[in-house]
Amino acid sequence: MRVALFLSTWLMCLGAMAAPNEPATLDRSTWPEQLNSPALFDVASRAEILTFAHALLATEALDENALKQRLNLKAINLDSIDSVRQRLWQQLLLNYNAAQQSCDQDASFCYYVEDMPSLREQAGKFVVADDSFYAAWAEPSREFHRRYLDEQLRMAALFPQIASEVAVFGEQEFNGEQMSDRLFMLTLDSGPSQSSGTTDWLTDYLRKQSMSATFFVLGNSLQARLGKTSEQAVQSLYKGQCVGVQGWEYRSHSHWQDWQDSIVRSAALVKQQLPDNYVPVFSPPYGHRRADSGAFFKSQGLQVALWNIDSQDMAASLTGEQSAHRVLTLMLLWRHGVIAFHDTQDKVRSALPWLLKATAQSGLGWQNCEAIAQ
Incomplete structure (x- = not known):
């Protein structure tokens, strides 16, 4: 009976799935600086954090049907998606606060962020100007983070019926x-x-x-x-x-x-x-x-x-x-x-x-x- 239940659950999960997209990657040569100091690592870190946060914020406007279409799934777990989103936001806030400790050395991508509302505000209006020193990186990065976010949300949409690294089950x-x-x-x-x-x-x-x-x-x-x-x-x-x-x-x-x-x-x-x-x-x-x-x-x-x-x-x-x-x-x-x-x-x-x-x-x-x- 237990084996039959496992097989039934597995087949249901497979029925909800379609082929995932190709994994995201980003040509690092589009970034104009070498990461040859902790401060320059932080500059690049702040840029990637804000780009991902901008993409994450945009998905909150999607309803269930729009998310299914975007993630190429027939059924999704909205509670799991919301839980993963909340955890991602918390991690982004911690990471951005860590990355802005070197803003006195290089102020690139340093914005007023002290709590979740201010992070969400900055993420919502984040844009890289066409004449920016970082312009060649901006669009490839946006595409990377959109695709990488889809990877995470897709795993969240199938969790826990299909377990993955997107969330943990307990203290072990x-x-x-x-x-x-x-x-x-x-x-x-x-x-x-x-x-x-x-x-x-x-x-x-x-x-x-x-x-x-x-x-x-x-x-x-x-x-x-x-x-x-x-x-x-x-x-x-x-x-x-x-x-x-x-x-x-x-x-x-x-x-x-x-x-x-x-x-x-x-x-x-x-x-x-x-x-x-x-x-x-x-x-x-x-x-x-x-x-x-x-x-x-x-x-x-x-x-x-x-x-x-x-x-x-x-x-x-x-x-x-x-x-x-x-x-x-x-x-x-x-x-x-x-x-x-x-x-x-x-x-x-x-x-x-x-x-x-x-x-x-x-x-x-x-x-x-x-x-x-x-």
């Missing part, structure tokens, strides 16, 4: 929004790759950068890697890094009958083979997990790691450079959080070095991977 879940300003955490999903593949390149690259990341591995991929090499080689592969789990297979854990076994088996394998690297954290593929799964994760001593900055590096339409540009734009917008790449995607080989170079002088911090379990 973490999405990076609680992190300190200018602090970011790097995560890599769906590995490990085959021997001498992207995982090998990434772990070596991160060690050379004196950085650590959390690698969320699949049990079957780790088992396959162990079958073709040795336990010592795998331990050497992840030296200095953290390893969490994504389950036994890269598939939705919302309506899979064996989802609990998937997590327990993969966690046991990682703890056995990588005891010094293991962190008790599960990252759900696609962000899909059950709304009532909190008790299970608590019983297993596991946290659920989500993300608020998605590279979309699995999208065929994005190159590695476009994926990196998307991540940087979202770092400017959200100013802290969890960044999700996939270490089975070769795109990260070009995206991550570009991202680190672009932000090297921006005053950002990279959280040690062990903190993800705390």
Whole structure:
């Protein structure tokens, strides 16, 4: 009966869906300044925050039918959309207040904002003049934030019937929004790759950068890697890094009958083979997990790691450079959080070095991977 109910709910959700649009990206070369100081990072951050806030405000004038049409959905959860909107506004206010602390050094995009009404007022009238120093960036940014906002609202419209990273279910879940300003955490999903593949390149690259990341591995991929090499080689592969789990297979854990076994088996394998690297954290593929799964994760001593900055590096339409540009734009917008790449995607080989170079002088911090379990 329970399985039949899951399948019925899943099919209903699929019936409400249509194909999403291509993921948003923004050519960062349209921005006329290098982010080579904390103050210049703040200038760009204020600009992205105001542009996104302007787009968010505009959606509040849309009724249910207009939202369905815009999001290309047959049915939407208006309460969920309103809840996500409110959370986004709160985050935007906090972020803009943080970004305007350097207005005495550079006043670009500094406006009177001290509370939510003043932020909404400034967002409503925000415009970049055609003869502005930033004119070449303005229209591409507007398009990026309109499309990125649609991504968020689309997930909100389907939540909680289709779970995603757009919201959390409880205290066992973490999405990076609680992190300190200018602090970011790097995560890599769906590995490990085959021997001498992207995982090998990434772990070596991160060690050379004196950085650590959390690698969320699949049990079957780790088992396959162990079958073709040795336990010592795998331990050497992840030296200095953290390893969490994504389950036994890269598939939705919302309506899979064996989802609990998937997590327990993969966690046991990682703890056995990588005891010094293991962190008790599960990252759900696609962000899909059950709304009532909190008790299970608590019983297993596991946290659920989500993300608020998605590279979309699995999208065929994005190159590695476009994926990196998307991540940087979202770092400017959200100013802290969890960044999700996939270490089975070769795109990260070009995206991550570009991202680190672009932000090297921006005053950002990279959280040690062990903190993800705390």
